[in-house]
Structure formats: C-alpha cells, structure tokens
Amino acid sequence: MPDTKHKNPKQTRTPDRTDNLLHGGSRELTCPKCHTFRNKKVGGQLIHGIPELPDSPKLREAVGRVRDALQAAPPADMGDDKNAFMVGVLEARVSGKDYCLVASSGRPKSWVEKRHLSNISYRQGSWEIVHPRIPEADQKDRKWDIDWKTVTGEKINIPIPQGRDQAGRKAVDRINAPCAAMKLLLGLREKVAQQGKWGRVEYVRMSEQVYVRNGVKVPENMRKYQGKGKDGSYSGTWTAQSCDACTLRIPYLICDVPDNLLPG
8 A cells, every 4th residue: 555644844854864974973962062962952843953964865976976077077277286175065945945055175266167067967957066265263373263153154163272172172173174064064154144044944964075086096084084875876885974173163063053042
C-alpha cells in the first residue's frame, strides 16, 4: 500500500543528520557566542535558527559538478604554483527566500567562474558566486576586526591567540583564513541584508570539496579534509570536513539568537 499520510513540508526539508557531516559541530554543543545549548528550546521552538550546519547528498552532488567543471576547464589565471583549493556550496531559505551560493577558498577573487556552474542539475540556474572580504585580526596585539559579524549582522569578538578570552572560549588560530565556508556564511549575510532583515530560518545547508588540479596528488595539508559522504558517489567520497579554524568560527557566525531569549 502506498503511504498516503500527509507529510509536513518543513519536516521533509530537514536532512537526516546521521547521513551528513556537520560543519562547526552539532546542535548538542554549547554555543560559544551566546553560551546556551544550540538545541535549547523556548516555548517548544529552537532559539537558534541554525543550531547546526549539515550537508546533504544533493549538495555533495552539486559541489562535485563544480569540481568536475574546474577539472575540465581550470581558471585561466591559475598559475603553476596553485594546485588545490576548497570549493563550497550553500543553500538556505531565510524569511521565505531561497539562496544558492558558491565560493572558493584563497584569494579575494573567486576561482570559480560562472561557466563552472552550468552543469549543476540541482536547483539549476539558481546558483550565485560570492566572494566577500574576510575580516582580519592583529593576533600580535590581540585585536579584532570590527567587520566580523554573525549571519544576522551582529558584531562579534572571536578569541584569537594567545590562550582563551575572559569568557573561557577557545582561541581561534588562523582566524582570518580565507576559507570557502567563511565566504559562504558572510556571503549569505550580505545577500539576506540586501533583501531586508534576518528572519525565520527554514534551513541552511553546506557542502565542501577539495579541488585538485589534474595530475597532482592531494596536498598533505588537505588530505584529512576528505570526508566520507554516504551517497556512494565520487563527489560524496570527496566531501570535505571543516578545517580546525572553521570548526571554531562557524558556531559564532551562525548564532542568530535574539537578546530577549538569552539567559538573564
């Protein structure tokens, strides 16, 4: 017998977390920004609009298509000394509007070009390349760039070496590393801000992959970021875990808890 039960569309959008990598840790952890559990509820509702940042098989396939396009047609200005970088894709629905973003790590200008998006079959034609400026930090003097902000646009202080800050939060080495994940989240903030204020979040998902030039071995520093997707595809087996710097930075950027829901 076919299943004729009504399915809540909001529930069907929620990915199976057992089949997906979690970028920046799980919802079971404490948020380093607001110091509440990321799965905390008030009135039956999660107070974090983005309690965790999972990927999905469809996003793994999408980022795999970008990687394949880069292999077939590398950036024209990619010198012989550049053999690898990270590519990331993000999909979100915030305040009822959909966002499909693509970014690459490294230089301010994106390595990914519009021509590299044409073979993405998932949400075809909806993808945009983002390459926002990555805020800097003076680690010697322990100063923060005022441009570090959450997805809602709230200014944040992310601890930098040495040690921990007064709240006991772990310092972030390589805080200004220009990773694809950071560009995707900062790019999402900019895109949402262009539409108005941050609102209800239905989902935010992200997937990353290591691009390596044809004929070149995977660089040693990127080998551990070859995650294991569970969809059995080539792109799935190359899904990347977050680097150490992103694992610590992502929870700060995705915190969208309003002040009135914070502990008094």
